[in-house]
Amino acid sequence: MDLLDGWESRQDKLDSPIAANSFLSQWGLKQDGEATNTKPQMTSDSKNTILVDGERIDLRNRPLAALLAWLIPGAGHFYQGRHTKGALFMVCILSAWVLGFVLGGGHVVYSSWAPGDKRWHYILQAGVGGVALPALIQANLINNATNNETGRTSEDYEPYWGGFMAPPLRPVRESQADEVSAWYARHGAGYEMGTWYTVIAGLLNILVIYDAYGGPLSIPISGRKKESGDEDEPANKETEKTAS
C-alpha cells in the first residue's frame, strides 16, 4: 500500500513542470531530455508513458509497436516517434542481415525441416520479420513438390523469384554431394559467416521488439553499481534490507 502511495505521489509531481524538474534533478536528470549523469533511470506515470534518461516516451499501442518492430526493424520506434533509435536499429540490423545474406551467396536464409536438413537457424533469422518471410513461401512450394515416400523433389519443381530463399533440392544427406554441400563449397567460410550474421541480426531484433513494447531494458546490477557511484550505496543497502 505504501508502495502504491509512492507511485501516486510521483505522478502528482510529474504533472507540474516546476515540480517535475526538481523531481527529475533529484535523479540526476533534466526535463529537456539531457541526462546530467549516466545513471539509468526509468519510471512510469501512466500505462503507456514512461520516463527514461529524462525523456518522456509515449509507447502508444504497445502490441502494434512490437508487431511493426518485428516486421521491419525500427518501424515500431518510428511509430512511437523515437526516430533516432528507429533509424539506428534499422541501419544496424538490416545491414548485418543483408551483409550476411550476401556473404552466404543468398542461400543462408531458407526454411526447411526435412530429414537431413533441419534448418533451425531460420527460427532465429525470422526474428527480423518481413525480410525472412519469403522463405516460408518457398518452403511451402518445395514441400508440395517433394514426394513424402522417397523424399525426392520433383523434377518439375521451379522455385519462385529465381530461387531467392529457396531450400535446397531434396534429399539432403549428410556427407553426400547435394545442393547444400555445393553452397558450402562455392562460398567457403562466407556461408558460415553469412549464417551467423543473419542469425545474430534476428536475435538483436528480439531486443528491439522488447524495447518497442516495454521501453529500454534495465541495466544489470553490476553495471548500475559502477555507473551510480558511491553516494547511492546507502540507499541500495536500505532497499536490500527492506526486500529481505
Next chain:
Amino acid sequence: MLPIAPSYLLYYLPLIIAIALVFGGTRHENTRLILQHAWQTGRWITGFMAVIFIIICILDWLL
C-alpha cells in the same frame, strides 16, 4: 598460428558495431548514453574475445 587468413577477422568489425549499438540503444533513450553504452559493450566483448583468443593460442602452443 591462425588456421584462417587474418583478413577473416575483419568480419568481426561490422558485427561488433551492430551488436554494441543495438545493446546501447535498447538500454537508453539519450543518444549520448547510447553511444557511451555501445562503446563499453564493444570494449567488453572485444576484451573477452581477446582473452579467449590468447588462451586458445597458449593451449595450441602447449599441446
